[in-house]
Amino acid sequence: MVSPAPDPDACWFVGHTRPRCEKKFAALAAAEKLAHYLPLVTSVRRYAKQTKRFTKPLFPGYVFVQAPPARKARLYQQDLLARLLPVDDEPAFLRQLADVRAIVASGCELTVLPLLARGRRVRVIGGPLHGLEGFVDDPTNPQGIVLSVDVLRQGLHVRLPAENLQILP
Numbered sequence: 001m002v003s004p005a006p007d008p009d010a011c012w013f014v015g016h017t018r019p020r021c022e023k024k025f026a027a028l029a030a031a032e033k034l035a036h037y038l039p040l041v042t043s044v045r046r047y048a049k050q051t052k053r054f055t056k057p058l059f060p061g062y063v064f065v066q067a068p069p070a071r072k073a074r075l076y077q078q079d080l081l082a083r084l085l086p087v088d089d090e091p092a093f094l095r096q097l098a099d100v101r102a103i104v105a106s107g108c109e110l111t112v113l114p115l116l117a118r119g120r121r122v123r124v125i126g127g128p129l130h131g132l133e134g135f136v137d138d139p140t141n142p143q144g145i146v147l148s149v150d151v152l153r154q155g156l157h158v159r160l161p162a163e164n165l166q167i168l169p
Helices: 022-031 069-075 090-106
Strands: 011-017 040-046 051-057 062-067 081-086 121-124 133-136 144-149 154-159 165-167
Touching: 011 022, 011 069, 011 090, 022 062, 022 069, 062 069, 069 081, 133 154
Parallel strands: none
Antiparallel strands: 011 062, 011 081, 040 051, 121 133, 121 165, 133 144, 144 154
């Protein structure tokens, strides 16, 4: 994370990058001397005769950047960004960012999962039920979804790993 002199006009944004451009966008932010954060985690791939270690973004497609509104246009010039999403509640965002930094620095194994809420519509994206859609039944135990059978006005509760669920709009 780069920490240049604080700019009173600067706002935090979530940079939604083009595919596989997170590190390039972070390098651009560093070259522009903008505060930014790209959480990276180490990934290990084992092949038949070798093991490869590399770093990858914790949140693929996203980089956090602080920029004055007057310099936003500069960030789009190298065609690395799809869009900049504004941060509404900066104090809460900065607390969450500090939490992410602490978790990444701890070296603990972690997995990014969708934030699931009761009644949220989801699609199954892995396993034998791939493609089915349903609703989250219990956000305290989001590993179950309810598939509805509207004609019978009944539902089927299915237990699935949360990583196999995709939130629908």
